[in-house]
Amino acid sequence: MPEFLQEVGDFSASSISPVFLLSILVFLSAAYYLRRHPKNKKGLRLPPSPPRLPLIGNLHQLSALLTAPSESFPGNTAPDATSPRADPHSRGLIRGGGAGGAQDPGPRLRHQALLRRRRRPHQSLRNVSFAPYGEHWRQGKKAAVVHLLSPNKVQSLRRTREEERDLYAFSNGFVCRVVAGSSAAREVRTQRFREAIDGATALLSGPRLEELFPSLAWVTKLPGADSRLKKLAKKWNALLDEIVAEHERRAGKREEAEEVDFIDLLLSADPADLIAAGTDTSYVVLEWAMAELLKNPALLERTQREVREAAGGKPAPTEDDVASMPRLRAVVKEVLRLHMPAPLLIPREAMEATRVLGYDVPAGTRVFINAWAMATDPEWWEAPEEFRPERFLREEKAAPPADLRGSDFQFLPFGAGRRMCPGMNFALCEVELALASLLYCFDWSLPDGAAPEGLDMAESPGITVRRKTPLRLIAVPNSAVLA
Numbered sequence: 001m002p003e004f005l006q007e008v009g010d011f012s013a014s015s016i017s018p019v020f021l022l023s024i025l026v027f028l029s030a031a032y033y034l035r036r037h038p039k040n041k042k043g044l045r046l047p048p049s050p051p052r053l054p055l056i057g058n059l060h061q062l063s064a065l066l067t068a069p070s071e072s073f074p075g076n077t078a079p080d081a082t083s084p085r086a087d088p089h090s091r092g093l094i095r096g097g098g099a100g101g102a103q104d105p106g107p108r109l110r111h112q113a114l115l116r117r118r119r120r121p122h123q124s125l126r127n128v129s130f131a132p133y134g135e136h137w138r139q140g141k142k143a144a145v146v147h148l149l150s151p152n153k154v155q156s157l158r159r160t161r162e163e164e165r166d167l168y169a170f171s172n173g174f175v176c177r178v179v180a181g182s183s184a185a186r187e188v189r190t191q192r193f194r195e196a197i198d199g200a201t202a203l204l205s206g207p208r209l210e211e212l213f214p215s216l217a218w219v220t221k222l223p224g225a226d227s228r229l230k231k232l233a234k235k236w237n238a239l240l241d242e243i244v245a246e247h248e249r250r251a252g253k254r255e256e257a258e259e260v261d262f263i264d265l266l267l268s269a270d271p272a273d274l275i276a277a278g279t280d281t282s283y284v285v286l287e288w289a290m291a292e293l294l295k296n297p298a299l300l301e302r303t304q305r306e307v308r309e310a311a312g313g314k315p316a317p318t319e320d321d322v323a324s325m326p327r328l329r330a331v332v333k334e335v336l337r338l339h340m341p342a343p344l345l346i347p348r349e350a351m352e353a354t355r356v357l358g359y360d361v362p363a364g365t366r367v368f369i370n371a372w373a374m375a376t377d378p379e380w381w382e383a384p385e386e387f388r389p390e391r392f393l394r395e396e397k398a399a400p401p402a403d404l405r406g407s408d409f410q411f412l413p414f415g416a417g418r419r420m421c422p423g424m425n426f427a428l429c430e431v432e433l434a435l436a437s438l439l440y441c442f443d444w445s446l447p448d449g450a451a452p453e454g455l456d457m458a459e460s461p462g463i464t465v466r467r468k469t470p471l472r473l474i475a476v477p478n479s480a481v482l483a
């Protein structure tokens with residue numbers, strides 16, 4: 001044994017006492033545990049977060065969220081620890097300042113976070129989707145559900161749906177028409193609505209500075225800081241004022257058979273919310289469905305055959321025909337799973353302090369529910385990254401079809417609980433009919449003879465996840481029906 005070691009002590013194996021060994025083991029386990037489950041200054045055990053740097057914490061990871069939220073939220077091609085698509089099990093917590101934001105790390109966290117703490121954090125927004133829990137939200141949602149989105153009302157709108165067909169124009173035209181009347185769906189207005197919706201989507205995508213760093217809230221109050229919001233509000237107000245004025249002019253002169261729309265029922269309500277909530281989401285589903293089908297010619301052929309057989313001979317499919325198109329409906333479900341339009345749902349806020357999976361979630365924490373992670377969790381889904389509509393067909397025994405109505409937490413494209421999407425029935429009828437019509441009336445191919453496998457499937461993240469590059473397709477009328 002070298003001399004210098006002997007000076008410190010004899011560490012040969014025979015001289016180490018079991019008590020000493022045990023103490024080291026206990027110390028190392030405690031250090032490991034505390035590193036994985038750290039307690040903050042208030043003694044709270046917060047959920048795990050991506051690695052933090054001294055002094056600046058997670059600020060360096062947040063810069064992308066604040067400057068280009070649409071690129072740093074879901075769908076990163078190079079996922080990092082803050083991306084909901086990084087790894088279904090290790091999605092972390094983003095701790096900025098103040099309460100910060102917690103991201104649901106997976107299906108196990110769901111109950112408490114999703115169902116019990118349900119206030120939305122956008123205190124300044126007064127529409128249904130972002131309104132905080134309370135009387136204003138309750139009235140708005142009740143009005144939408146009773147007058148527009150109940151199963152009976154959705155059924156009664158089938159003629160209107162069958163009259164309005166064509167991707168974005170379809171979802172926007174249809175929603176505008178039932179919410180605000182047929183004049184709102186005129187082509188020029190559709191374009192103006194699209195601009196207003198795009199503006200709102202950009203503004204609402206990603207977190208806001210004051211929510212991540214409450215101590216910096218004063219920055220947002222500086223003159224000019226909300227100029228984008230003001231411009232957008234002006235656009236919406238101009239559009240809605242015109243529509244409301246038309247309704248007021250028409251009031252009393254209505255023919256009995258004339259369509260009664262949502263504004264007729266609720267002149268005082270805010271239809272902008274429903275038009276925005278109902279247009280982008282449905283359009284995104286249709287665009288992804290067409291992209292996935294074009295990428296997989298065998299699936300396109302099978303689905304198209306089913307649609308054409310079910311609606312055989314008619315000028316266009318009806319909703320009764322769609323009921324006998326299980327494959328087409330499975331395609332829509334699979335799009336809702338793999339290309340979930342709102343992968344983080346709409347953020348919630350913990351109304352009171354709570355504990356989830358052994359972690360403390362302080363009151364006021366902004367919680368993102370990572371529904372996309374649950375829908376692609378290999379624990380629940382076989383080959384989750386593959387587009388396989390068959391998984392929703394009855395004959396596939398391996399994976400029993402998950403219900404999308406908010407009770408199966410591995411599949412929540414419309415959310416769950418009290419703040420669940422009230423437009424689900426409306427959207428499913430609309431999207432299935434539009435997709436069936438596209439496949440029935442046209443033959444589809446990629447431009448310039450492009451290879452299907454080369455079709456770009458990159459996403460452009462935001463509050464709704466659209467395609468990064470718009471889908472360009474060649475449509476040839478189906479001679480059998482359009483002759």
Ligand code: HEM
Pocket residue numbers: 128129130141144149175273274275277278279281282285341342345346347412413414415416417418419420421422423424426427428431
């Ligand atoms: C495929 C189409 C659609 C999808 C995927 C979708 C998805 C969602 C999701 C994920 C939420 C948040 C739920 C939560 O946080 O738990 C939501 C909320 C909402 N959606 Fe939809 N939606 C669609 C179509 C529609 C349509 C057509 C309408 C109305 C015409 C609509 C109106 C609303 C409203 C008003 C809310 C807010 C509900 C609340 O906060 O209480 N949605 N939607």
